[in-house]
Amino acid sequence: MELRRNRGTLVLAAICVLGGVTVLAVGGHRVLRTLVALGAVILGGVVLLGALRPFRFVIGPDGLDVRRPGLRGTYRWDQFDALALADGPSVQGRPGTPRLLGVPGAALPPEVRASARHSLDGRAAVELLDLAQVRQTPDEVADALARYAADRFTDARARTTARLVGVDFDFAESLRGYRTERIDELVRHAQAALAHGDAAARQAARAEIEQARTTGLPVALRGYALREVDVALDALCAALADPAATDRETAP
Structure with missing residues (x-):
């Protein structure tokens, strides 16, 4: 499968260059207008050069x-x-x-x-x-x-993972919530196990979540909203425990 370059930026870049040149030609000697026009020409030129390079x-x-x-x-x-x-x-x-x-x-x-x-x-x-x-x-x-x-x-991609477990992982923040670094770590490990882990990897990721919840997830100011995280972790544990999930060996 050969991918084709998206040429959509060429039109906008050409407009920037043309507009900038036009302003420079007829816009008089106002400093601000001249600087804006020069910026448009430079920006459009850079985009044009990038779009025309071999791909x-x-x-x-x-x-x-x-x-x-x-x-x-x-x-x-x-x-x-x-x-x-x-x-x-x-x-x-x-x-x-x-x-x-x-x-x-x-x-x-x-x-x-x-x-x-x-x-x-x-x-x-x-x-x-x-x-x-x-x-x-x-x-x-x-x-x-x-x-x-x-x-x-x-x-x-986020939409693929969300579809897999039926929940959104874009957590809102609250004044008192779960510490973001720890939740990100748990979710990342669970996603990795679901995406390309075998049964043992999924079991280990589920055990990590359960152990963390048993000992108590750390709470901090400006953390992830408690309810949203609890719902997401419940969904992850259910997905990780699903015996019908596809077994795939981790890539070598």
Whole structure:
């Protein structure tokens, strides 16, 4: 599957450059107007240059063929310990554009350096692609990765996890709530076990949650809302205990 670059930013960038040039040509000598026009020209020019640089991203049976700014090469699936499609940084409380992350294996060339973290288990990862750059939908990309990368790939987008256990993990904060770091850790471990763990991994994640609740989850000022967290942890424990859940060995 060859991904096609999203050219939608070209129009906006061209408008910025054209508008800026027009203002500079007829706008007189006002300093503020001139600075704004120059900024528009520079910003549009940078976007245009980036959009016109060579781009190739192919997902195939043998691995990834990548030609994009900052990353060039052909990478076999066995050069990654794991791959994940994860949501980018949140925007106004909503997940950002999905990104494809790869956890480097021993065979990955050393010049390919980690710049991110696997969203489920926190391992160092390489950002292979921001899906805002391509025309294909995240679901289309996820289907191709699941077909070719098999158990190395995890669809870790928030909506996928939420659908799996029927609950939202975007917790509200309250003046007195559960300490965020501890809850994030428990949820991350449970998500990892559900996404690509076997029965033993799911049992261990469930036991971790139950032990933490038995000893008492830490409470702090400006923590996660108590009720929302309790509901989410109940749902996670139920999903982790479900014998019908798919058994999959953790990716090597």
